[in-house]
Amino acid sequence: MTDSKRFFDLGKSGLTRRTALKGLAAGAGLMAAPGFVRYSQAQSSAPIKIGFQAHRTGIGAAYGRWYEKTTNAAVKLINDAGGINGRPVEIIVEDDGTDPKRGAEVVAKFASQHKTDIVFGTLFSHVVVGSAPTAGELKIPYYVVSEGYHVASGKLNRWVFQPGITDVRSQVTSVAPWVAANLGKKVTMIYPDYAFGYDHRDYFAPAIKAQGGEVVAQIPIPPTESSFTKYLPQIPADTEVLYHVMVGPGVLTFVKELGEFYGSNKPQLFGFIDSLEAVDINSPGLEFLDGSHFWEGSPRYAQANDSEAQKAYRAAVGIDDNGASTTDAKDVSTAAHMFGCWETLYVIKKAMEDSGYKGPEDRAKLVEATEALTEFKEGPEHPQGDKKFNGKIHQVFGHQNISKVEGGKLNVVHRTSIEDGMYEPEGDYTTQPL
Amino acid sequence: MIGGEATAKVYALHVAVIALLVALNFVLPEYHHGVLARVLVLAVFAMGYNLLFGYVGLLSLGHAMFFAAGLYGAGLPLYHLGWGVPAAFAGGVSAGLVMSLVIGLLALRTSGVAFMIVTMMFAQVFYLTTLYFGEWTRGDEGLVLQQQARRITLGTATLDLTNPTTRYLLAVALFAAALFATLAIVRSRHGRVLVAIRENEERTRMLGYDTFANKLTAVVISGVICAAAGAAYALLFGYVGSTFASVQYSILPLLWALLGGAATTLGPLIGTLFMYYVIDITSGYTSAYMLVVGAVLILLVLYFRKGVLGTLRERWLRWLP
Secondary structure, X not given: OOXXXXXXXXXXXXXXXXXXXXXXXXXXXXXXXXXXXXXXXXXXXXXXXXXXXXXXXXXXXXXXXXXXXHHHHHHHHHHHOOOEOOEOEEEEEEEOOOOHHHHHHHHHHHHHHHOOOEEEOXXXXXXXXXXXXXXXXXXXXXXXXXXXXXXXXXXXXXXXXXXXXXXXXXXXXXXXXXXXXXXXXXXXXXXXXXXXXXXXXXXXXXXXXXXXXXXXXXXXXXXXXXXXHHHHHHOOOXXXXXXXXXXXXXXXXXXXXXXXXXXXXXXXXXXXXHHHOOOOOOOOOOHHHOOOEEEEOOOOOOOOOOOHHHHHHHHHHOEOOOOEEOOOOOOEXXXXXXXXXXXXXXXXXXXXXXXXXXXXXXXXXXXXXXXXXXXXXXXXXXXXXXXXXXXXXXXXXXXXXXXXXXXXXXXEEEEOOOHHHOOOOOOOHHHOOO | OOOHHHXXXXXXXXXXXXXXXXXXXXXXXXXXXXXXXXHHHHHHHHHHHHHHHHHHOOOOOOOHHHHHHHHHHHHHHHHHHOOOHHHHHHHHHHHHHHHXXXXXXXXXXXXXXXXXXXXXXXXXXXXXXXXXXXXXXXXXXOEEOOHHHOEEEEOOEEEEOOOHHHHHHHHHHHHHHHHHHXXXXXXXXXXXXXXXXXXXXXXXXXXXXXXXXXXXXXXHHHHHHHHHHHHHHHHHHOEEOHHHHOOHHHHHHXXXXXXXXXXXXXHHHHXXXXXXXXXXXXXXXXXXXXXXXXXXXXXXXXXXXXXXXXXXXXXXXXXXX
């Protein structure tokens, strides 16, 4: 073979025009194959991977299961509508065991092994706080659905957001005016003797005072207690409202013993539904709660004036009018909180679209785009109601519901305004470098 | 009596392990690099526990308090008083020293099951104390030690503890220090006395040894090593919370030591590493991963009664310390 005949050779490879043409033909055939189409579009339509830090086991498991159901329902809808920036969303779940040490490990696993774009979905405060340093160090946006005052306190870092659920400080501040005006002004607080209880203690007392009321006694209950009888005599006789925030399996005993202590002559009761999430309000022993009031983020029971968005949300997640699973009436949801997963995913979608998010290299842009958000309108993406977002403290503010236990159901009797729960921000994450 | 050849083997093995860990810094993928840094710190906790449990035969169910003493002893001054990293680390170790001395003086008045119960009760008291002083500790929720506070400035150079390589190498350094300290102790005269106490305390006392003083020394050294691990955990990973003082964290080092081989210097590392990956891998497949962990533990008990290294030593490597 002479040099003139080898004019198409590419060096030493021995590639001739004939083999090159064969190769091109084979390549064209490959490109026509379905598998190759996916590959060639990998840059533009590969899924956006969201790491879901789930409480599948541990004390948060009941919440975690419903958080997962809500998340899957929202992601299905988002994907059916074309995904985010034209890309489907893929949820990758890791169980954190509701443990802060494992939580941090899981965040690292998402960032460096699963290579997810963001991390999302944590509920329990200690897992959020335990995981936040890792998210900050690995510079991966971390969207929590926790209601703790940790994010808004300014003590975490710029990579942590809570854009889908209000924080406990906002919740207790916003219900105080209604409690003072409708239930009474002399309040005794019973709360768990740890951080979650302290947020109630520290922020409800000044809020009720601002309404001309007062906290006449504060009774912290150690987390190891399984019987509460000895604490009940500490409740002052002139108590008009008993404010209770018990969490964990002890709550049924607590209510039963409270009933035995008071009989029919009881003060007004105001509680946070956190105690009874995933618990049927008609469970034996809870009869004492009839006529009492609860805070709810989103109502468990369908209300007469539910918006179309709320109805669609409930149908998509799969809860009936009693807030239980449509496939198992005994499987009561964590309706007061889990809407936060739904709304947070839509906030992430909006921020990714605003920032033109393409991949992990755009994470800083995503943080800035999230911080730039200010308002969310009530609708299919925000079925719980409209909200205001403070980008400096990475925290959302919204409406709260106060419901009365009547006829074995929780009926919403008051809905606070967003402004009722606003407070002076204590930090500014935007000053931290990205 | 361990001969010169065996001694050479022992040191060669331990140096090789440290050299391997340093080498892994350069080859491990990002995720496993981070995992190993965490595991090394927790392995130090298990080594501290193993010193007391494996070599002295004192089964404590309260070592979470020593780990947490280091965690809070380092974390609280750094968070509230703005202490630097070295001072905070020293604070954590000192807290462990004082606590283990006091607890040792009281708990060593008991033995056997009573020792287990007393140490567990003290640990529970410490756990509840971390909750009680929630204003400073933020209790169960805990505190974040900010990145900018976790730096060591040496002249013009800055050592950033949040840098993965720095963190890994510091974890290796701490592990190496604890490993060689443990090795030196168990091969020393004091170490032999500790083993003698484990085997027959009455006879040891009859031979003229002050068993109480020897046991107290072991409790203090064990507590200090655990506190060093706790302090390092706070400073390297930036979180301080009462979960680490809960009873679960008293059980874990026992499990790690048993798995790897109680009374072996390297067993705690193997046990900690093994448990980490069993949970990490199985939790990806099922939420019932603790069932899998349980099954694995049963298999280990059946076929490796003395843990991985303990069984190896019994069958083949009799020179292992």
